[in-house]
Amino acid sequence: MLRWGIAATGGIARTVGHVIAAEPDMMVTAVGSRSLDRARALATELGARNAYGSYAELVRDPDVDVVYVATPQSHHLEVAELAIAAGKAVLCEKPLAATLADAEKMVALAREAGVFLMEAMWMRFNPLIRRLQRMVASGEFGRVRSISASFGFPVPERDHRLWNPALGGGALLDLGIYPLGLAQLLLGVPEVMTVTGAMENGVDAEAGILLSYRDGARALLDTSLISPLAGTAQVTGTRMRADLDAPFFATDRMVVTGPDGERREFVLDPGETGYVGEIREVRDRLAEGATESPVMPLDDSLAMMRLLEDARSRVIDPTGAAA
Structure with missing residues (x-):
């Protein structure tokens, strides 16, 4: 046990x-x-x-x-x-x-x-996300050219921890990490990051992010504590497109459209959530005597923190000052 x-x-x-x-x-x-x-x-x-x-x-x-x-x-x-x-x-x-x-x-x-x-990061252990990752890695998907993803919802209670700077509040750390995480998983670290957004209550209340990659690929991402975003994601490659139902990071349905317009639907098996996957990953890696996970490597976690910190530094407050 x-x-x-x-x-x-x-x-x-x-x-x-x-x-x-x-x-x-x-x-x-x-x-x-x-x-x-x-x-x-x-x-x-x-x-x-x-x-x-x-x-x-x-x-x-x-x-x-x-x-x-x-x-x-x-x-x-x-x-x-x-x-x-x-x-x-x-x-x-x-x-x-x-x-x-x-x-x-x-x-x-x-x-x-x-x-x-x-x-x-339970998104990485969602079976449908892992299937998409394998399709991209195998070349079946073609080269990924664009990703769009959003996650956000209004949090009206200003005493909520997401509005508390002392507790690491803000949209990016808790919610924006998912859209950024999908782009990181499929495209890696961007060449250029452009961020727009606004501060409220001392934290990043919303942010729109454009990631640009050396080969011309791009990711358009959105997160918010003040707007009800769709929570869906779309990944477009040179051969296929994948549409992930909301919430995309824990999706239970993915539709893949091929070059001939043929649609394939993938549905998550009941009980096979990302939470199950991540705790089983811990079990399996410990059984091997490993100190890191190849599915969620620590270097990827550090790269994500660099992106998040950079993005947060570019969000402006209502007076135009940097966060």
């Missing part, structure tokens, strides 16, 4: 915790939080025998093999650093950290200690 400790008790901790608990060869053995009462409540819900009122206690639990870091990104480095120092494998929610400097420190610590670390 692969034994997991859950760091934090919010919605994503609960969701992934239930996915772990449902796997026949995994179990949640402990939950940690700054609130012991919340840790006990989630531990009871997930069938975990131990609950702790601090993350330091959680990582010291001898019955924990892997720590899933589900705190706001402002606390990712803090918790991951404790877990790595304790020799625990780490699955850390996306984005890997709140800043590039934090992400670089986290990766350096894990590599120096020889401890497994992976960003929980």
Whole structure:
């Protein structure tokens, strides 16, 4: 049994915790939080025998093999650093950290200690996204020429963590990482990035991004905390086009159109979510003795943090000043 400790008790901790608990060869053995009462409540819900009122206690639990870091990104480095120092494998929610400097420190610590670390970018483990990636890699799709993707929705409650600069708020880190992540997965690092957008409440409230590549390929991406975006994606190659239903990063339906107009529909099997894929990836890589994932390499996580930090620096506030 692969034994997991859950760091934090919010919605994503609960969701992934239930996915772990449902796997026949995994179990949640402990939950940690700054609130012991919340840790006990989630531990009871997930069938975990131990609950702790601090993350330091959680990582010291001898019955924990892997720590899933589900705190706001402002606390990712803090918790991951404790877990790595304790020799625990780490699955850390996306984005890997709140800043590039934090992400670089986290990766350096894990590599120096020889401890497994992976960003929980569940989009990369969605079976339909993986199918699309294989089609592109095999040449079946042709050369990718354009990508369009969006993800955003209004968040009217200004006390929500997404509007809180101290918690790593803003559209880009939490939502924009998905459109950017799709472009990164299929096209790599761009030659040029153009960003338009606006600040509100001290965070990036919205951003439109154009990525341009050396071979002329491009990606048009959109994210927002103030507008209801479509959440779909379209990938166009020289031989095929793929349309991904919303939300594209967790899509359950993809339609591929070939050069003759023939349409093929791919539908996700029930239960085969990206969450399942990412926790099984941790299991499989640990069984091999690996310290990184080839599906979600740490160098890709660092490259994404560079893009996010660059994009955030280009969003302007209403007076025209840089963010």
